[in-house]
Amino acid sequence: GAGVSQTPSNKVTEKGKYVELRCDPISGHTALYWYRQSLGQGPEFLIYFQGTGAADDSGLPNDRFFAVRPEGSVSTLKIQRTERGDSAVYLCASSLNRVQGEQYFGPGTRLTVT
Amino acid sequence: AQSVTQLGSHVSVSEGALVLLRCNYSSSVPPYLFWYVQYPNQGLQLLLKYTTGATLVKGINGFEAEFKKSETSFHLTKPSAHMSDAAEYFCAVALKAAGNKLTFGGGTRVLVKP
Numbered sequence: 001g002a003g004v005s006q007t008p009s010n011k012v013t014e015k016g017k018y019v020e021l022r023c024d025p026i027s028g029h030t031a032l033y034w035y036r037q038s039l040g041q042g043p044e045f046l047i048y049f050q051g052t053g054a055a056d057d058s059g060l061p062n063d064r065f066f067a068v069r070p071e072g073s074v075s076t077l078k079i080q081r082t083e084r085g086d087s088a089v090y091l092c093a094s095s096l097n098r099v100q101g102e103q104y105f106g107p108g109t110r111l112t113v114t
Numbered sequence: 115a116q117s118v119t120q121l122g123s124h125v126s127v128s129e130g131a132l133v134l135l136r137c138n139y140s141s142s143v144p145p146y147l148f149w150y151v152q153y154p155n156q157g158l159q160l161l162l163k164y165t166t167g168a169t170l171v172k173g174i175n176g177f178e179a180e181f182k183k184s185e186t187s188f189h190l191t192k193p194s195a196h197m198s199d200a201a202e203y204f205c206a207v208a209l210k211a212a213g214n215k216l217t218f219g220g221g222t223r224v225l226v227k228p
Contacts, residue, residue: 031214035216042221043158103160
């Protein structure tokens, strides 16, 4: 079956611009997670959703970052006033529910802020 | 809060030799433990996981890991390396009570020499 998909695969933007990154989870998965992976590091948690609500957004670095999941399926990570330090690979994962531990990852969106 | 330490950011092994990747964790309660593999320009793929029960866990591609509570370790092994094992490997922990968000180690890049 279809896995987690993320679009775009690559995004280059100028400093100060607004970007949106999209995640399509596996059908039927109620939990959705966003992570950020900087070069040479392990992924870091940003936010996770159970259904439509953000259950934990403690990993969002500041108020320029926010994410939505209005219908409990597709999620969008939004970054305002991008900075060069935001350059990273943004990973999305989904799981059947927040209790079942296995998360399935998408291929990521590589964001480059120039 | 939990944390993960992977000893050795780079490991070089000969084809056919033992692969040993070390992972130690810190957690206030027994966590779930995971190993993920990341091939170049691809998303994370689950190799194996420990939740409860048998402490020796077998995963895909001939990998296994043993949970040692007394040592707070979850080292990954494979008896005989193959060229296709060249990739980056991440150890991660999650707490059921925290929605199973993953905390990753810094990763270990494996190079396999012919």
